[in-house]
Amino acid sequence: MNAKDNLDKITKRPIQYWFEDGIGELITGGLFTLIGIYFVLQEFINSSLIKGLFGILSVVIIGGGTILGRVLIGKLKERLVYPRTGYVGFAKRPSKRKLAITLSVVIGVAILVLMLGSSSSVFNWVPLVIGVICGGLMLYQATQTRIYRLYIEASLAFLIGATISILGKSEPLGSGLFFVIYGLIMVFAGGCALRNYFRQAPPLSNLEEARE
């Protein structure tokens, strides 16, 4: 490995560091599981009024959950990670690539919402599309960080989405099942990563001294 490769490795390291502790997956997985349960519950409600309320509430739950998730990730990192291995702040201004990815996800979600009403019971392709979006995002993170568990999680997203689609579960049960299963997988993966992180990075005995 030459000096240039080493420099590339060093500059890519902070992104890897963000994923190393698994907190992001733990919280995102938990959020996915809750959203999934929420979708599954809708399957068992017959009243159209309550179903309508559930539909309106889903926007609040997804939006609020995303904001809450970000806050929670930040707080947990501040409490568990920064005292052990340090704090690193990323650029606040998103890059063009990140904006493009965010835009693609927003469009993807919008298409999904439209599809939710018109999905066929023979082959419900909504879970497959969600699987492709989630798996694609995870694959992007995996290629950026070279963390192997993210490759596995990306593959599982595709696999779970495709399996539920083939089983032909109706909506929103299909999406709900996807989010519950994939969410639990993320929680498990994140939990294992956090446990490994704690083993490798014990708390600093004298924090003040370490910080000078």
Add this chain to the structure above:
Amino acid sequence: VSEQVDDFASLTDFDRILHSPARLTIVAILSAVEEADFVYLLNESGLTKGNLSTHLSKLEESGYIEIEKTYRGKVPLTLCRLTLTGQQAFIEYRQQLKRFVDLTREE
């Protein structure tokens, strides 16, 4: 011949501040982030506390980084950021390094 010597001299005339492996590592780490604290730099660079402090001071004196001493709650926090001068110097250093590698590559 003189022109060739001049070309080669320009290639080997590296920025002395960045040419130290420790300082180059610190600047490379900071180039990828908005800011990082002392503990992160300590873990990632593999330097000792004293060594890291010395190199950070040198980089600050050169205007390549800025250091902010603050608190997170009751815990003291030393935040380091790469300045525009530092960013420019790092880009130039990388370009120079690449040119040097290209020129001296074995056929």
